[in-house]
Amino acid sequence: MKEKYIEDLKEIKDMMNRSSRFISLSGLSGISAGISALIGAYVAYQTVYTNQDYQDYGRLFLTDENITQLLLIALGTLFLAIGTGIYFTTRETKKRNLRIWDIQTKRLLINLAIPLLAGGILCLMFLFKGYIGLVAPLTLIFYGLALVNASKYTLHEIRSLGLIEIALGLIATYFIGYGLLFWSIGFGVLHIIYGFIMQRRYKP
Amino acid sequence: MKELLKDLDKAFENKIRLGIMSALVVNEYLDFNNLKNLLDLTDGNLASHLKSLEKKKYIMFKKEFLNRKPKTKYYATDDGRKAFRKHINAIEKLLK
Numbered sequence: 001m002k003e004k005y006i007e008d009l010k011e012i013k014d015m016m017n018r019s020s021r022f023i024s025l026s027g028l029s030g031i032s033a034g035i036s037a038l039i040g041a042y043v044a045y046q047t048v049y050t051n052q053d054y055q056d057y058g059r060l061f062l063t064d065e066n067i068t069q070l071l072l073i074a075l076g077t078l079f080l081a082i083g084t085g086i087y088f089t090t091r092e093t094k095k096r097n098l099r100i101w102d103i104q105t106k107r108l109l110i111n112l113a114i115p116l117l118a119g120g121i122l123c124l125m126f127l128f129k130g131y132i133g134l135v136a137p138l139t140l141i142f143y144g145l146a147l148v149n150a151s152k153y154t155l156h157e158i159r160s161l162g163l164i165e166i167a168l169g170l171i172a173t174y175f176i177g178y179g180l181l182f183w184s185i186g187f188g189v190l191h192i193i194y195g196f197i198m199q200r201r202y203k204p
Numbered sequence: 205m206k207e208l209l210k211d212l213d214k215a216f217e218n219k220i221r222l223g224i225m226s227a228l229v230v231n232e233y234l235d236f237n238n239l240k241n242l243l244d245l246t247d248g249n250l251a252s253h254l255k256s257l258e259k260k261k262y263i264m265f266k267k268e269f270l271n272r273k274p275k276t277k278y279y280a281t282d283d284g285r286k287a288f289r290k291h292i293n294a295i296e297k298l299l300k
Binding site: 011 | 219222227298
């Protein structure tokens with residue numbers, strides 16, 4: 001008799017979670033996104049920081065060609081991160097016998113996209129107006145805001161990740177010459193750390 | 205013991221109805237297909253359980269048309285939420 005009700009409570013909790021949150025976020029997708037970011041940052045560093053005057057670290061001069069290169073590297077990194085993320089997450093949903101494209105996924109993506117798109121457009125405008133130093137800190141801040149906003153619809157750890165990204169973005173705004181370094185910590189190292197934590201915590 | 209059992213709701217004795225209600229209380233609404241996927245049920249099976257919860261006035265539905273396709277949205281009613289809360293409280297007391 002008691003067992004039935006313990007079972008019932010478990011069922012209630014499971015159904016509440018499954019129906020309102022996207023729970024198939026794979027730790028591996030975090031790790032792969034982090035690695036993509038580090039590769040992207042390294043390539044960007046190689047392209048932009050070579051031929052620069054190292055006496056004056058933290059300040060550099062970008063030509064139009066540099067900016068085009070940076071944009072291409074950023075796009076490549078984005079596709080690599082999203083592509084591997086989708087791959088690992090789809091694998092996870094299959095393992096859990098869930099559907100990838102359901103109402104929970106849609107809710108998560110919409111809430112993630114609103115701050116992200118706003119931030120992305122703002123960064124592009126800054127980039128073309130020449131405020132290049134602000135781009136890296138701003139991507140961190142808006143990505144953090146997007147995570148905090150979306151955390152209601154997925155695993156709750158995402159909220160603290162978002163808060164750390166926002167803090168990192170603010171610090172990076174102050175130390176404006178070190179944007180790429182902070183960017184690598186926020187998008188690279190943090191994703192890898194969180195990926196490992198999630199992977200250990202949510203083994204299906 | 206008898207006192208406690210009285211608060212348990214017969215409508216939620218069934219696992220599927222319990223599942224439907226759990227999902228509806230944490231969502232503004234879910235449509236028929238969302239529920240079907242969540243609970244992994246056939247159309248007929250889900251429909252019969254929805255009907256019985258509807259009869260108790262624990263849930264209600266609204267029919268809408270999306271690109272000419274009918275879409276039925278299910279909502280938990282206030283009565284349903286209250287009854288569900290009471291049922292969970294009774295279980296928790298019982299397990300103490």
